[in-house]
Amino acid sequence: MSEPLHFVVKTRLVEVIERLGEGGALPPERVLAKDFGVSRWTMRQAIRELIADGRLRARQGQGTFVATPKLVQPLALVSYTEALRAQGHTPAREVVKFEEIAADDVLAEQLAIASGDRVYELERVLFADGQPIGLETTYMSVQRFPTLREVLDPTGSLYRCLTGQLGVRFGEGEELVETVIATPREAELLKATQSLPMLLLHRNTRDADGHPIEVVRSLYRGDRVGFRATLRP
The missing domain is CATH 3.40.1410.10 (Chorismate lyase-like)
Incomplete structure (x- = not known):
């Protein structure tokens, strides 16, 4: 059974997170969606799950950043x-x-x-x-x-x-x-x-x-x- 697309995107985003390091700013959603060749909805879903997992943190008006470890x-x-x-x-x-x-x-x-x-x-x-x-x-x-x-x-x-x-x-x-x-x-x-x-x-x-x-x-x-x-x- 193939994995859901947003899960595949989420796995690839983890690699981006590890490269950016703690406090690093994630590129805008539209840029990531274009680079990954997926819809913005799919990218948004993957980012939301990583926020819920504690890997990313959204700051209103500022963007999304790599979170500190739990x-x-x-x-x-x-x-x-x-x-x-x-x-x-x-x-x-x-x-x-x-x-x-x-x-x-x-x-x-x-x-x-x-x-x-x-x-x-x-x-x-x-x-x-x-x-x-x-x-x-x-x-x-x-x-x-x-x-x-x-x-x-x-x-x-x-x-x-x-x-x-x-x-x-x-x-x-x-x-x-x-x-x-x-x-x-x-x-x-x-x-x-x-x-x-x-x-x-x-x-x-x-x-x-x-x-x-x-x-x-x-x-x-x-x-x-x-x-x-x-x-x-």
Whole structure:
């Protein structure tokens, strides 16, 4: 079975990308279409897929450029801050909301509290080197962590605060990863289009005694972030 034409074009474009190198400007779509002997629609489709793959980045009014390599995050109970710094990047967070809400039945079961109990909802945009890469929402029991608002700098590391100031010992966590399309609000916060594939992570974390610590929903730009897990038999 022959490969779709846009896939063949995409493969050839990867060679162009490798020659240009990081930050290099891709020739205009019409020029590439003419050089490759294909329609502009076919070229546009190939370029869109490479943008979704994180190989290219479009800048409105400027053109399309070779993207920086994706950030690779470990699927592990580690601080986002420390994981990025270990890769030579500068992490930052912007607080969208930090408030108390009433737990619904699902959240109450996950945090082992009663439905209607107060829960912190901490939503933050995650940045790497000044660029938004993720949107993280964390839920924690107010009853278990009554002083969290007093001791946590919400623009800093939550894990460092929990272990250093609140004496929490992390035990284990469960994480589910799936692909989704962002809502208009999420796309706006991440400075992305709704057509851009997103990676959604759901994580439940427990302490060393098996008690729930947090429930986390993390949405990452698929063009900027990948994940790595260490597998052992």
